[in-house]
Amino acid sequence: MITIYHNPRCSKSREGLCEFESFNKPFILRKYMDEPFSKEELKDVIKKLGIRPIELIRVKEKIWIDDYKGKELSDEAIIDAMLNHPKLIERPIVVNDNKAVIARPLEMINKIL
Numbered sequence: 001m002i003t004i005y006h007n008p009r010c011s012k013s014r015e016g017l018c019e020f021e022s023f024n025k026p027f028i029l030r031k032y033m034d035e036p037f038s039k040e041e042l043k044d045v046i047k048k049l050g051i052r053p054i055e056l057i058r059v060k061e062k063i064w065i066d067d068y069k070g071k072e073l074s075d076e077a078i079i080d081a082m083l084n085h086p087k088l089i090e091r092p093i094v095v096n097d098n099k100a101v102i103a104r105p106l107e108m109i110n111k112i113l
Contacts (some may be wrong), residue, residue: 003095012091042083094109
């Protein structure tokens, strides 16, 4: 089953959801701001994305700039920052079995369908 990790307050996330809905495929919508990731779940998504945790961070967010930018942070510390401040997580994330993409640009969705 395909899962879309979505933040409805984000225009890019809304665009990604709309794009995916046009494919007429069943999916689970996970509003991760309302239903936060567990640590293991976030690590699993990062592994499926094939990226380092820093690559999932929205580095222009005020929280990141004020509290984290310029600091030497381990991958674990970056994951903890995302768990404490889910707004820092890039979105939308589309997961299909053992593959995942950050759907920015939207065409990235096609890579895992």
